[in-house]
Amino acid sequence: MKRSATGKLVTALLAATIWSTISFAKGDDFNSVVKMIEDFYNVKHEGLPFLAKAGMKAVGIGAKIKGGDAKRFAEAGSIKLATFENQEFKGDFMRFRQVLNDSLTQTWMPLVQTLTAPDHEQCYIFVRENGDKFRVLVVTIEPHDATVVQATVSPKNLALLMKDPEEGAKAITQEATIIDQE
């Protein structure tokens, strides 16, 4: 009888864990990642994630990205951006990486992840298919700032991103930030 009760408890816990994982994976991953950062680092993002409208009317207009002209990666109106400014991102970055990967890797493909230990800088690039296009999720965490960007990119731009993921991720983040300021 005791074993049976324990068994039921274990089953219930497993079911709850699986359900929460599936719910997370199926839901809006962008919002979930923003919430995860808030909970993990005890910080608050500025402004709600939004669809960047201004400045995204046409695809292919050269965006002024650090150092000069660069190709625009994101499809029109597809950018979701959350920024965290002047806050403390103190915490076990290895643990954060684990939590982030555990949550996303069922639905997203991790492309490149970089960690810089002295300042605990982290950059994560995830990709997933979205119809005939692709979604890219870039999470960048620095000691006092962080950004989460989700954008839809064309197959051609995904190819460019894969060719040089780090530069591509920087470009997407800068593009989103510039558009945010427009």
Add this chain to the structure above:
Amino acid sequence: MKLLFHRISRALLISALFVITTTITVHAQDPRIRLAALDHLATKASETVDVNIDERLIQLAAKLFNDKDVDEAKIKKLVNGLKGIYVKSFEFDDENAYSTADVDSIRSQLREPAWSRLVNVTSKREGIVEVYIALNGPDVLGLAVLSAEPKELTIVNIVGPVDLEKLAKLQGNLNIPDLGIEPTKTKTKNEQ
């Protein structure tokens, strides 16, 4: 009835054994190196890079790279048929930040029967550069590079049909670091 029960039990046991044996055989031939044992080094490293390009992404890349663009066409040709590209690289501020045990956690996997160490690999870099190839008969299953420098540890694992020539050309692309590998005539340890 009892006989039937015994027969079913025996059939189930044989099936289970078959499944276990098949799993072990497949695992033994799996050219994917397990790199998780090195994760703890990220806390000591000044920079950690983790690249995971799995088969789905490689297939996408193969489809997406433009044949008309010389660079893209070259990469497309190189990645065609590959099943995974995995890189883990650590840069340290000080020497001796990683241990022999860390390196051995990778080397021990490369001692499995499918793997052979390639000789005649030259690298312009300091430190140790070991290149291993996984073979199943004449078929190349994958390649692994272990580069251990005083302040840097890099492991590159390419799954699928690949050779040194391809690896040398892939360096510097798709976030594969430049390992300074120059392809020369290769020979497996079995041929020595």
